């Protein structure tokens with residue numbers, strides 16, 4: 139009798155044993171090479187979801203594989219535990235964010251343990267604990283010391299629903315809040331920033347070293363940084379003579395400037411109209427714009443809107459006067475907030491000119507000519523030849539760009555300049571559930587950093603959210619009343635907290651020495667384990683989290699704590715798990731919960747299925763039949779080992795003839811081929827095909843043991859390989875089977891199976907060659923021979939040639955791997 143495959147009992151038993159023996163503890167061993175395998179840590183919003191299972195199962199296979207191929211492996215887990223959802227839950231459910239968060243950490247931790255992931259649990263971290271955010275604050279102070287953290291007035295993206303500002307990166311392309319979908323509104327506020335722009339060039343340059351990153355992620359980052367080469371030009375304001383600097387990527391259109399634009403937020407706007415009749419017009423204009431997002435203002439189809447400010451600038455190149463307007467589509471944040479307008483060659487400028495009756499002047503003639511400012515219906519933005527451009531007339535625009543820049547530089551009117559689309563990172567949030575910014579304000583001394591030895595600035599956890607979910611920190615004197623560290627006088631603490639992206643920008647450093655209390659990381663541990671060798675996570679983090687982490691790593695290097703510049707050597711972005719082709723969501727009612735499947739079919743089944751669903755990078759659609767199929771396969775393996783291998787299983791069978799019978803050789807060949815294929819596929823993250831190969835091997839063992847009494851050594855080799863190869867995918871059952879077949883120690887501590895290249899070579903099959911339907915020959919060919927080659931080999935064999943008698947075949951019918959019929 140085969141005992142039932144009792145996944146519940148098996149999984150429970152091994153979880154407890156692995157935990158008590160600390161089987162997956164990471165130990166730095168200088169005599170071994172290392173692998174740091176990292177999965178993006180979860181936001182604890184409840185139990186694990188299928189996205190977690192997909193990501194973490196990938197990571198676990200990689201970690202388990204490297205442990206068995208001679209590496210010391212660090213595979214940690216923690217929680218990105220600050221953030222808005224905890225507050226939203228508090229608003230809705232009346233539960234404190236801290237309690238909600240810690241409760242969810244319990245839930246997800248429990249699921250991750252049940253899934254058998256081989257984390258070193260002794261390194262678990264949580265970003266909302268003082269022992270962690272003390273160092274988040276420490277990094278803030280280091281940034282402040284180096285001028286990398288600063289406070290400035292800025293037009294910010296305000297989410298009215300979340301009652302907080304958002305970083306540009308947190309505003310979706312349609313102008314809505316990344317977290318809640320509400321349309322973001324602009325608001326002018328004094329905010330904290332990290333000067334990521336001063337690292338723009340290094341962030342770009344170092345991408346050269348990121349060979350292990352997906353190309354699309356690099357492209358997204360490159361576009362986000364948005365480096366462009368152009369020119370800066372100073373235009374002189376007629377009324378005061380002051381210079382206004384603009385940036386343009388197309389200096390060859392400078393002779394086409396017919397007016398000049400300022401962003402509505404540009405400080406000059408108010409100055410120019412102060413006390414004039416235009417003041418009211420500007421006010422009305424701003425009112426029309428209030429509540430419009432940047433996205434709405436700059437959308438190509440947005441109606442162009444503006445006000446003449448009553449002044450002019452002089453174009454240094456031709457001395458012409460151009461009227462100054464403020465316009466809705468000009469942003470203060472980009473460039474300098476002032477732009478030259480070239481309506482003939484810029485569509486927005488063209489529309490603005492059309493609305494306000496401003497002149498249009500063609501200065502770039504398209505290759506096929508015929509552009510007329512009187513008749514053109516849209517701007518021409520393509521390449522061409524410079525015309526009406528004084529000494530530059532006749533030059534191709536690209537060559538003209540350099541010539542104009544030379545001319546600007548020679549005359550001191552401006553010159554070549556590089557511009558980035560990247561803005562500084564806005565890190566302050568008017569929220570409660572985050573790491574307090576370690577700054578105090580003193581009337582005498584201004585902003586003063588909290589001394590390092592006074593860290594952490596504790597977030598009081600005994601406060602309730604204020605009316606409307608607002609932060610209680612500015613309403614709590616026991617929090618904000620303090621002494622100035624510089625003069626000892628009364629001072630007030632900063633009540634803003636940090637963006638949670640700050641917490642997650644350095645967490646992978648903390649794992650190397652999670653309990654270090656002399657600094658954020660211990661040098662020896664960091665030197666051994668860092669950088670991360672393999673990072674795995676969702677493509678949705680392609681820009682924000684990865685860019686911020688790269689920035690932090692460069693800053694940490696500049697602080698002298700490490701000697702490398704990039705945190706993640708290799709990056710794998712896994713696809714989303716969907717149900718019926720749609721993203722799983724509560725509102726659609728199509729959520730499948732890992733816990734249910736673990737209860738019913740076991741963690742091994744769930745892991746195996748999710749890895750078998752398809753290549754990791756692609757999206758995967760959940761199927762209940764699929765998961766049942768994975769469960770049946772595990773049952774089949776379980777029965778195979780009991781019925782065909784364990785003592786007493788097969789004695790009744792008659793022995794196969796001799797040691798050299800083809801069946802033995804074929805079994806061995808399949809075993810070695812499977813080891814070879816699975817090893818290669820794991821290294822290439824083709825986990826789905828790796829699982830297929832193991833399934834084929836199990837089928838092969840059934841077949842072999844059905845033909846007659848198998849050779850004990852051949853069978854042992856095959857069964858041992860199957861269990862060993864499947865171990866990273868289904869760690870519980872394989873551990874149980876390993877023990878049952880008398881394996882020593884844990885299967886997860888065994889050296890990875892090796893293969894014999896000779897035995898692993900594709901086996902030969904016999905190919906039947908027919909001529910006009912009659913069997914004329916049998917030839918031996920490799921089993922995986924392509925069809926073309928089958929045809930060739932059949933036509934070339936002796937008997938086929940004999941029966942063809944030099945005739946051209948009319949048709950050749952190929953049955954792959956079996957038969958070729960030549961029709962003459």
Ligand SMILES: [Zn+2]
Nearest residue numbers: 297300315318
């Ligand atoms: Zn929001």
Ligand SMILES: [Zn+2]
Nearest residue numbers: 580583622625
């Ligand atoms: Zn002071």
